Amino acid sequence: MEEERAAGGAVERALTVFLSGAECPFTCSFCDLWRWTIDGPTPVGALPMQLELVLADLPARVADRLKLYNASNFFDRRAVPLEDLPRIAELAQPFGTVTVESHAGMIGPVVCDFAELLSGRLEVAVGLETIHPVAAAQLNKRLDLDRFDSAAAFLAEHDIDLRVFVLLGAPHVPAAESVDWTVRTVEYAAAHGAGRVAIIPVRGGNGELERLQAQGAFTPPTLAQLECALEQSLALAPAVVTADVWDLDRLPACDQCRADRVSRIKHLNLSRPSRPEPAVRCSACA
Ligand code: SF4
Ligand SMILES: [Zn+2]
Numbered sequence: 001m002e003e004e005r006a007a008g009g010a011v012e013r014a015l016t017v018f019l020s021g022a023e024c025p026f027t028c029s030f031c032d033l034w035r036w037t038i039d040g041p042t043p044v045g046a047l048p049m050q051l052e053l054v055l056a057d058l059p060a061r062v063a064d065r066l067k068l069y070n071a072s073n074f075f076d077r078r079a080v081p082l083e084d085l086p087r088i089a090e091l092a093q094p095f096g097t098v099t100v101e102s103h104a105g106m107i108g109p110v111v112c113d114f115a116e117l118l119s120g121r122l123e124v125a126v127g128l129e130t131i132h133p134v135a136a137a138q139l140n141k142r143l144d145l146d147r148f149d150s151a152a153a154f155l156a157e158h159d160i161d162l163r164v165f166v167l168l169g170a171p172h173v174p175a176a177e178s179v180d181w182t183v184r185t186v187e188y189a190a191a192h193g194a195g196r197v198a199i200i201p202v203r204g205g206n207g208e209l210e211r212l213q214a215q216g217a218f219t220p221p222t223l224a225q226l227e228c229a230l231e232q233s234l235a236l237a238p239a240v241v242t243a244d245v246w247d248l249d250r251l252p253a254c255d256q257c258r259a260d261r262v263s264r265i266k267h268l269n270l271s272r273p274s275r276p277e278p279a280v281r282c283s284a285c286a
Contacts (some may be wrong), residue, residue, distance in 0.1 A: 015063035032206035074100035100227035104151035145164035164189035165261035169221030190239035223253035257282035
């Protein structure tokens, strides 16, 4: 359960359910989601059963938003069998909005079919990652900007919300330009219709990032860079821009001000950009 700022400034409750199913066919260099997948296609009925089990333990109106994250692409029928969509939509009935993740290349008519099954709104979360031309080509994501643009336009045309994931510290982006490219990518996403943009600091640990780090092609982003990228992106109204706060303790940071910066990032995520949070003052790293 998390709290999230909505476009109008209200704070809504979001429930994220992690579903296990088939692995994603892409192999992005920064991704470790394959650890939470199974060999072979997702069996029919497996995802509704997982969702039923989670929801059974929770009050009926536990959250405004339901995020269904399946460590792959929701609109890949190998990961989410088409036969399961009606039951998933039925289980999602108490929620005002449902968010699912998908590679831009898998966005098409099936997204509209699922949106029609839902009683609330559908939001599709798409990883744009970075618009740095060299880095984007090296991510193994097989996503070019034209593909992203057409997916964003398709969603807008069908009145489906778009959330975009943007990386901080993408491999092959020079560390000194990292914040700048993140802010530019947030700006690009907002200009192409993203209502929400989440900045995700790249976290090592999948083996490939360590290999790239040894070659000098990846520098782990810091907590201070995340704070800076978020602060600079907040002016990009009307998109709601937030920093991903999962595993923040893994980011390199100054020991003296780490807790204050984490607290400020969490406040910035929830407060209106028109009410700036005072900057952290630290004698050790200023
Ligand atoms: S498309 Fe998404 S889930 Fe698939 S490898 Fe890339 S980041 Fe991971
Ligand atoms: Zn400090």
